[in-house]
Amino acid sequence: MQIRFHGAAGEVTGSMHEVEAAGHRLLLDCGMIQGSPAAERRNADRFPFEPGGIDALVLSHAHIDHIGRVPLLVRRGFRGPIYAQAATADLMPIMLLDAAAIAEGEAERYNRRRRRDEPEAVPLFSRDDVEAALERLRPLDYDAPSEILPGIVLTLREAGHILGSCVLELQAEDRTLVYSGDLGPCGAPILRDPAAIARADLVLMESTYGDRDHRDRPATVAEIGEILEAAWRDGGNVMIPAFAVGRTQELLYWFARHWQQWKMDRWRIFLDSPMAARVSAVYQRHQGLFDARARATWAAPIAPLRMPNLHFTASVAESMAINRIRSGAIIVAGSGMATAGRIVHHLKHNLGHRQAHVMFVGYQAEGTLGRRLVERARWVRIHGRDYRVNAQIHTVGGLSAHAGQQGLIDWFARIAGREGDAGVTRPSLALVHGEERAREALAGELGQRLGVSAHLPNPGDSIAL
Numbered sequence: 001m002q003i004r005f006h007g008a009a010g011e012v013t014g015s016m017h018e019v020e021a022a023g024h025r026l027l028l029d030c031g032m033i034q035g036s037p038a039a040e041r042r043n044a045d046r047f048p049f050e051p052g053g054i055d056a057l058v059l060s061h062a063h064i065d066h067i068g069r070v071p072l073l074v075r076r077g078f079r080g081p082i083y084a085q086a087a088t089a090d091l092m093p094i095m096l097l098d099a100a101a102i103a104e105g106e107a108e109r110y111n112r113r114r115r116r117d118e119p120e121a122v123p124l125f126s127r128d129d130v131e132a133a134l135e136r137l138r139p140l141d142y143d144a145p146s147e148i149l150p151g152i153v154l155t156l157r158e159a160g161h162i163l164g165s166c167v168l169e170l171q172a173e174d175r176t177l178v179y180s181g182d183l184g185p186c187g188a189p190i191l192r193d194p195a196a197i198a199r200a201d202l203v204l205m206e207s208t209y210g211d212r213d214h215r216d217r218p219a220t221v222a223e224i225g226e227i228l229e230a231a232w233r234d235g236g237n238v239m240i241p242a243f244a245v246g247r248t249q250e251l252l253y254w255f256a257r258h259w260q261q262w263k264m265d266r267w268r269i270f271l272d273s274p275m276a277a278r279v280s281a282v283y284q285r286h287q288g289l290f291d292a293r294a295r296a297t298w299a300a301p302i303a304p305l306r307m308p309n310l311h312f313t314a315s316v317a318e319s320m321a322i323n324r325i326r327s328g329a330i331i332v333a334g335s336g337m338a339t340a341g342r343i344v345h346h347l348k349h350n351l352g353h354r355q356a357h358v359m360f361v362g363y364q365a366e367g368t369l370g371r372r373l374v375e376r377a378r379w380v381r382i383h384g385r386d387y388r389v390n391a392q393i394h395t396v397g398g399l400s401a402h403a404g405q406q407g408l409i410d411w412f413a414r415i416a417g418r419e420g421d422a423g424v425t426r427p428s429l430a431l432v433h434g435e436e437r438a439r440e441a442l443a444g445e446l447g448q449r450l451g452v453s454a455h456l457p458n459p460g461d462s463i464a465l
Ligand SMILES: [Zn+2]
Pocket: 061, 063, 161, 182
């Protein structure tokens, strides 16, 4: 078995790993590179292999940095099956059609402004490419081994990161390769904890937060309650920029769970994101994948998606009507970093008010409106106009969907390697999906505490098993 690293090797986005085993080639994830415009231009580059020569694609979960180049792969000649957990398969059309619409919109805007001597912009992929990719999907269940190619058995295990997220276990040629995908933290709400993996010869493990641990969840949730209380006292609205997958559902879950304690019935709650509403419906359909606590919460009279004061706003007109509300509204809207989407309009209408509150519940990348607000800018530029920031800005840091350093070490430490003369060894380990600083820190800790010497592969590197 041979593993070649093509993406998310020394960086976080663009996950893509190639496996050669039992005379076949398969790809684990085919993600989009995200970040600066220069980084994102790399998405259009040629694949470092012949797409038509790949026999099958296996996806760990539906985040765009793991599936975002799938339509491009199909357009450029990939003709094999695409395996994914059933909930991931349900999330994929939502995620990919959204990405296609953004790409088409950006290309159109560019072409309208471009000078005649500049080349025309072409979107990375179209809605038709997405449809062609979706036709190749073969949904699978957790914990059910399946021979996806002669001599290659795939088993999906719970990763606890977003709905449908998987650890991939591949068996071929008497060897076991385990790819963590993105691992969730233990004890997070809604989803089950990442599954314990029994045995592996080689583990590819993510290292996004390899250099730190998160603030604990109960303290974080208490903080959300305090911010809502302060906002109610001030008599303003609360704006929450949130990602459509995972974070939005977790917020609604905590609102329902603290319905009485936080006096949630006094608010008007708006889920002002058609995409988040569609994703929430997929969560609703796959309740069987939740942990016991979440299944009970979803079955209670005040359930996360059935709170009596929760409004789903589908049309733009309904969204604009929210702007007339001066107080008592909680508005959850995308995008999560306030770079685009409906949240930007709500911020324009509310940032000037001293009694308004903005609650950031996720990572804010460099160069985004979210980052400028988190860094306490007094003025921000939105759609070409300057807005004074009088609203109160909060950063709630502990709602991560990723395991922290300790969680990653614990998960790996439980996996046994081969039985040798000196007893059971540890599996080999390669760290992916982390910035250099994070994965080096994690490699250092793993070396000190478990005596493991981790590979830190770069794009183009390979490991033979
Ligand atoms: Zn992810």
